[in-house]
Amino acid sequence: MSEITYVRGDATAPSVKGVKVIAHVCNDIGGWGKGFVPALSRRRPEPERAYRAWHRERATNDFGPGAVHLVQVEPYAWVANMVGQRGVRTGGKGVPVRYDAIDTALEHLAGRAAELGASVHMPRTGCGPAGGEWSRIEPLVLGRLVQRGIAVTVHDHGEGPR
Template sequence: MQKLKYIKGDATNPISKGEKIICHICNDIGSWGKGFVLAISKRWKEPEIEYRKWYREKNNFLLGEVQFIRVEQYITVANMIGQHGIKTSSKDVPIRYDAVEKCLEKVCLKAKELNASVHMPRIGCGLAGGKWEKIEPIIIKTLVANDIEVFVYDL
């Protein structure tokens, strides 16, 4: 079984060779403009364009769904709908752990299909308000236990 690998660096510049999937959490209201999505948009325009189109078309735009966008020859970005709304107060936590798990199950299938490693910041722990001690076991269960190489980046 693989181990979760923690590294210092930028998740938009993944370090491994071969196919790579960069995962991040999106909300279910079509809002894109704060947090890690800014780093993605700075590097590639397609993930934001496709996310906004997905939202407008309402084609399976639901918690637990994932949109995969090829941005470079060996890099795919996974827009994962894992939060309901956006954080509006200290008590309002938009992360939905069950949706994150469903998303990561889909990422696992895609990673196996592409023979890809998976790269991410500490998903769900910024603006989504999640706790890493709840997210990490989900990553281990859905990806690491299925022999997917996973890198978690801290800037």
């Protein structure tokens, strides 16, 4: 595979066989509630609970920019909470997205996805409330996942850009 597959549909419920990882970007302050995560929580409450515990216990774990926490939600399905944004507000320091943290998180995710033999499914992660540009995130996904032979599908909900 040498490219990302783009489909219209719900990234919270990829309809493919085999092991799959649903990946998305989280902030570094423990907030959960905007962008992709409300839909994810409606379908699968475990990732939110795990993220909040991971953040709460951050003094004794790896929580921070670029970290990834995989949460098993079904026998063959996982959710990857990837810390790739600083805070939640756009302001004097720009948008919350941190491309370097997303790149690091994708590198970690690639190793785990390869171990699991999993495909990766995501929205245009980092491009909602985080304020990122897909033109900057797509090359990171290609370089860290696709070039390692990991199948990646980006799910555009509704009439999103192609």
